[in-house]
Amino acid sequence: MVVLATKLYVEGDARERSLDSLRSLVNNEIGDLEVEFDLGVRHDDFPSVTIEGDDATVARNVLREEFGEIVPDLEAGETYIGTLDSWDEDGIVLDAGQPVRIPADELGLGPGSPTQIRERYGLVQHLPMQFVYGGGGVADAEGDEDKDEDEPSRLADEERDRLYEWTRGDGRLNVNSATRAEVRATLNRAGHAQDYVTIERLGLLEQSVICTENTDPPGLLASVGQYLPAELRCVVP
Structure with a gap:
């Protein structure tokens, strides 16, 4: 079984659509292999994929590479996704199957408080992010750090590079609580088909709309925000 490092946290019809979308994504990755898979969702909203067949080991590795994996135990110095x-x-x-606190001075994303950094980089809730586990810094149920351990966790260099790259482009609109197909349909319905280059999938329900050179991300947010029951954050170069 592989527990995918992306959450399925919507309810009702949206949950069924999201499950169908995830099933299609998984099938696209491993459908050509000699395997059968069963998709479930854990109590903490992380999807689990049970795989059987001759190519099961290969299929599990493919899914780990594509989505990241939530593992039961974290080792100091290793990189994970939460x-x-x-x-x-x-x-x-970050939720990595257990809460992991990353102190403000271990974010490595420039000046400002975590709230200001979240605004600057368009970090929507539930966004999958890579971190290096420090051996300490595990948060309790209230999000408070365990003070008995000295070594804090930090954002991975690859994650910092990815977020810095976002601020060097033509602007983005990041969205949660919606599949890639739902975001695309909303943009097109609202008359913005020409205002974005592509929609980058960040997680199952987290997307990044990459704007064209002449598109103003805050203006796009104002235009489509009423149609998306989601959190939307702009990245303005």
Whole structure:
């Protein structure tokens, strides 16, 4: 079984659509292999994929590479993926199957509080993010760090590079609580088919609309925000 490092947190009809979307994504990745798979969702909203067949080992590795994996135990110095759970003036908390606090001075994303950094980089809640586990910095249920461990966790260099790259382009509109197909349909329905280059999938329900050179991300947010029951954040170069 592989527990994918992306969350399925919507309810009702949206949950069924999201499950169908995830099933299609998984099938696209491993459908040509000699395997059968069963898709489920854990109590903490992380999807699990149970795989059987001759190519099961290969299929599990493919899914780990594509989505990242939530593992039961974290080892110091290793890189993992967690989803953005909460933030305050002291840092952010990622959900990696257990809450992991990253202190503000370990974000490595320039000046400002975690809240200001979240605004600057368009970090929507539940965004999958890479981090290096420090051996300490595990948060309790309230998000408070365990003070018995000295070594904090930090954002991975690859994650910092990715976020810095976002600020060097033509602007982005980041969205959560919607599949890529739902975001595309909303943009097109609202008359913005010519205002974006592509929609980058960040997670199952987290997308990044890459704007054209002449598109103003805050203007795009104002135009489509009423149609998307989601959190939307702009990245303005």
